[in-house]
């Protein structure tokens with residue numbers, strides 16, 4: 001049984017279709033990359049999976065660990081082990097990173113019937129995870145993402161992932177805005193957290209990150225559909241040839257005509 | 264006879280009785296001050312919403328009630344445990360307790376030896392040194408305001424705090440004002456005088472509350488004089504009962520290089536009006552006014568502030584926040600005057616309101632009047648709900664929806680609490696806010 005099973009998923013915002021029949025199956029231990037041009041619906045897919053309320057699912061279903069994912073609230077999904085690294089992490093003035101992460105971790109533990117961590121135990125865990133992704137200690141006691149640089153925000157997402165130890169991580173363009181060193185550190189963090197029990201979906205529109213996080217499968221998302229899937233070589237082809245050849249090959253309606261039709 | 268004359272007649276009668284009770288003392292300079300106060304009150308009466316300064320705050324419930332001025336300390340029955348909800352949870356320290364506006368020696372706590380410091384009852388201080396009346400009280404810049412005039416008319420007691428030149432008072436002075444009424448609506452009018460000498464430093468905390476549900480009006484006036492290079496922190500925690508009214512006036516004068524910070528926290532009262540007014544009387548002085556109002560139900564909390572940059576090269580910062588739920592109403596009016604020769608003024612004002620319900624409202628008005636040209640003045644006001652993007656971010660990490668909302672609401676409010684330097688008060692406020700901001704709402708008495 002796969003960890004995540006997306007079947008014929010249609011979703012959009014208020015009468016505007018964005019995803020038009022997504023099928024995706026992610027097994028334990030796998031890394032999937034979802035690539036596609038800007039505006040193709042990658043963040044929408046990630047958002048629908050995480051429970052973003054702005055999106056309305058009009059058709060299809062999503063099974064996570066064999067259960068209906070779409071019926072769960074965002075917090076229930078997180079407690080069940082789903083993690084979304086945001087493309088645009090949110091600033092939360094007045095709430096420190098430490099406080100936030102402890103509240104999150106303990107909410108998850110409570111849900112799973114594991115004893116909540118006290119302050120000392122939590123600090124010990126944080127120290128250990130900080131090393132894994134080379135996270136700056138000074139960022140811990142600052143309000144969540146407030147005044148962080150773009151790179152620091154992305155790193156904070158991965159740091160949270162390390163602490164929360166998800167079963168399914170969806171990284172939405174975690175590579176954008178990172179220089180090559182930061183990219184390497186983030187990728188290394190992700191790789192170290194891999195296990196046969198969990199899976200990672202990497203959303204990106206550059207091949208760059210995939211040099212460091214090597215995917216088992218690459219999917220191309222265009223205009224709300226996965227139009228092509230393949231192995232890691234597909235990413236290299238996309239890097240070289242762009243997306244237009246796939247549009248032609250897949251015999252899809254031309255992009256603009258399609259967009260007009262969906263209005 | 265209309266309501267306004269009826270009200271005046273009522274207070275004229277109270278004033279006459281008050282004068283009778285003073286016997287020979289009615290010839291003193293202090294009493295001349297009272298008479299002037301009563302005359303000013305009688306001439307103006309209570310304001311109506313036709314007056315610009317009271318446009319959003321209708322005090323007719325105050326004008327329509329015949330409040331009985333509390334002439335004596337009705338100490339009987341008030342014991343230590345009654346003070347607990349307003350106490351700062353520590354023994355020792357300096358606590359000046361006022362019951363119905365009158366100093367209670369029995370309930371107060373004043374350390375035996377405080378070199379260079381004088382704290383206690385204002386009545387006693389005036390008896391020792393009658394010149395204080397003319398020197399400080401007569402200068403009340405709020406003389407034109409009805410409520411200040413009414414306070415002056417019946418001026419008897421309050422807290423007195425004086426710290427001599429160069430002296431630092433480590434221990435905060437807690438002025439605990441409690442109203443205790445049976446059935447009669449009571450007029451509680453403490454008058455506080457705080458004098459910081461040159462280079463003197465101190466913190467004053469005022470807390471306000473009422474024992475039981477009886478109706479009263481607290482009409483408090485605090486005058487603060489900060490000497491050259493002195494530093495004063497003035498924190499207020501207003502937790503009156505929800506049937507009662509609170510008008511609080513704080514008048515601050517700052518000499519050169521002085522610094523003053525006020526943190527005004529409002530949690531109680533049916534109708535609340537605060538006037539905080541600071542005047543720069545010398546260069547290079549600094550004034551910070553912060554406020555937090557948390558209200559629900561039909562509470563009305565009105566904060567009017569004035570910062571008068573009458574001297575050059577002074578700095579002022581202002582941050583007023585409100586969390587409003589139910590049908591609560593907030594009012595904020597922030598005046599900043601920059602006089603013609605007050606060059607190099609640096610003034611910043613921010614007003615932020617978080618509305619937790621559709622019925623809660625705020626009327627906010629920055630009012631900058633700038634007559635100098637080389638100045639830096641900024642102001643900004645925001646009104647809104649919780650940011651749903653922030654709520655989602657927290658939920659996406661496993662934090663429950665309600666907990667996420669409470670966390671964000673608390674963070675919004677605690678921004679002001681964190682500016683309080685009196686540890687015991689900050690810790691108390693922290694606990695109070697945690698209990699009040701729960702389940703996505705503002706909760707009253709718990």
Ligand SMILES: Nc1ncnc2c1ncn2[C@@H]1O[C@H](COP(=O)(O)OP(=O)(O)O)[C@@H](O)[C@H]1O
Pocket residue numbers: 013018036037038039040041042043044045054
């Ligand atoms: N909340 C939203 N409201 C309106 N339109 C949206 C919203 N989210 C996404 N869209 C639209 O859906 C399309 C896909 O967006 P997105 O999923 O962010 O693409 P990608 O992540 O692949 O760049 C875009 O045309 C975008 O403008």
Ligand SMILES: [Mg+2]
Pocket residue numbers: 042043044087172173
């Ligand atoms: Mg995107």
